[in-house]
Amino acid sequence: MTRTKALAVALMAPAVVVVILVLVVPLLVGFATAVRDPELRVALPRTAELLRAWDGRGVPEEPVFAALAQEVRAAEGAQALGALSRRLNFERSGMRGLLLRTARAELVAPYSMALPAVDARWGEPATWTMLRRASLGVTPLYLLRSVDLDVAADGSVVAQPEEEAVFVKLFRRTLVIALEVTITTLLVAYPAAYAMARLPGAWARLATVLVLVPFWVSIMVRTTAWFILLQREGPVNALLLALQVVDHPLQLIFTRVAVILAMVHVLLPFAILPMLGVMKRIDPRLARASASLGATQWQHFLRVYLPLSLPGVGAGGLMIFMLAMGFYITPALVGGTGDQMVSTFITEYTTATLNWGMAAALAVLLLAMTAAVVGLAVLLVPRLRARTA
């Protein structure tokens, strides 16, 4: 290896390591968590092994019943049945109760008679085929549930019952909110960046500082400020009442409007800064050139300035869209239940329900959806392609 080459590798190494550690590894772990299915193998290893060897027809033979009865009992005593209960109960309601009753029952051989006596479900082939699927180590269940599908007793894929089907709607809502926020932010940011690009030196620096200051304040605080502004007895309603625009306080907080308003505010700098960067590089002499060719100011803007500034709009728009897709705190604080996005559910599954398979599956799908939209935008808008290439 030549010295320069070694130096180049050495300089690249920290960046590569960081990318691997903070991007590639978590991504792989996320994908793996979405399809991993270790609970049965961990809690009932011998049963899992016997189930994998079973042909899956009818109910299994006595040794499987015996292994299950003994291992369930041992696992309960060792405080090791919880994860399996949660996993099986997630696939079918009532499995937690069934496992506990079985663990606590006094059983004697033959177990293929004793278990169905404890609960009739042990005599049903559907229970055993479900356990067999859970013994395989990987499962499509979490990903299927994330798009409102389910695995039926015979292993076929079916739609979830209507009362539990929520995720398709949730993904659609997340996409709509992210697009609404992106468009609104761009519409607000463009004139702001335009004005800033034309300010003289000192004022331009001041304006840039003003755009950057919100970055020093946490999203939580900025969102809470909106909560205070928009609440029923808050300043906005007080002003509207005083000006006699309305005769009773408006419901502003816990609405979609509040979510979009607060998100636009939080995301504005991400749009203004790339636009400003591009606009500052547009040669001011172009205005005089187009004027000398007989263009009005409006024509100059539409046919010269706007096309030249579009790369900034595209870069800002993509960034905002990607950030907006993952928003969680803002909808949770100022939105109603009908305004919650996919991230809310990822949090709920991670912290409250402890269903990390579902959390990972939703995260993987959210990432895929965001990547698909961004990819589509890059493909369809040639300017973006030129910029990102």
Next chain:
Amino acid sequence: MFARRLLCSALIATGLAAAAPADARDLMVVGFGGGFQDNARKHLFQGYARASGAAVKDDVYNGEMAKIVSMVKARDVTWDVVMVEAPELVRGCEDGTFEKLNWNVIDRNKFVGGGTVACGAGAVGWGVTLFYDQKRIADGPKSYAELWDTKKFPGKRSFRYTPKTTLEIALMADGVPFHDVYKVLATKAGQDRAFTALDRIKGDIVWWRSGAQPLQFVASGEVAYAVGFVGRTARAAGEGAAYPLLWPTLLYSFDYWAVVKGSPNTAEAMKLINYMTEPAPLLALAQDWAVSPATKAVADDPAVRARNPGMVANHAEVGLSISTEFWVEYGEDLEKRFNAWAAR
């Protein structure tokens, strides 16, 4: 080559950091915060610190089991004693998230019936009731059935974002007498009925997640009616807020002290739990805060009951006892359905 070697040394370094023995640290108690914890710090945590010489610190959480499960899985347990709600405690005990308590250190005979389970020792009774601001609404709903009358009582209603308590309340609002609530809720038809009842007021519901929120919502006028923790409502009422305590709307249960599995301070934690459930420190605590301990001598003390009219134990017969068995068995299914319902 270089990159790989660097990666190797980085991995070794992180491995070494992870393998370094955990330093001996102070006992860490984690509860739900609020006025109870402020007073518990004074009488229970620091009381034990004075009696034993061990340093005790405390922190606050919102009952998220994920934090505890993560530290148990990562074998990096930084909390020793936690306050847990009953169904979470029972599930956590099955999961191996909590240690089985050592009843040789903790005297099991001092507790009221149902005051102990394998992994938990009863800490305090807690409850939720309906409340509203009488300065804004002179004559509000007196029952959950009335709370569902959005024509007569307009405005937002705030409930805790969890099926536990919310579904019971919905059934009671729909006319189910409180001793039948769990019988009805154990059936598919009963669950449908609860969600249908919630559907009727869904547009007017604002959810809360931490115990301070319902008080903030009602105090700011954002929400007209809220179902919040009794202790906090009673304290606000004691400090001048016009919040009536509507005892017939009470739902109550016990919180438990539990020890996180794999805590390096397990033995000390057991001693702390025994101290915190002794009559003397609890009686001292009861002077400052309306507690409903699970310790017999204190729960039955007529002086304590007379001094604390806001004690849950004083009103147990008019309220609904939240069924731990029910929520252990049906909790996960109902959580799933509740989350799906709420997001629609």
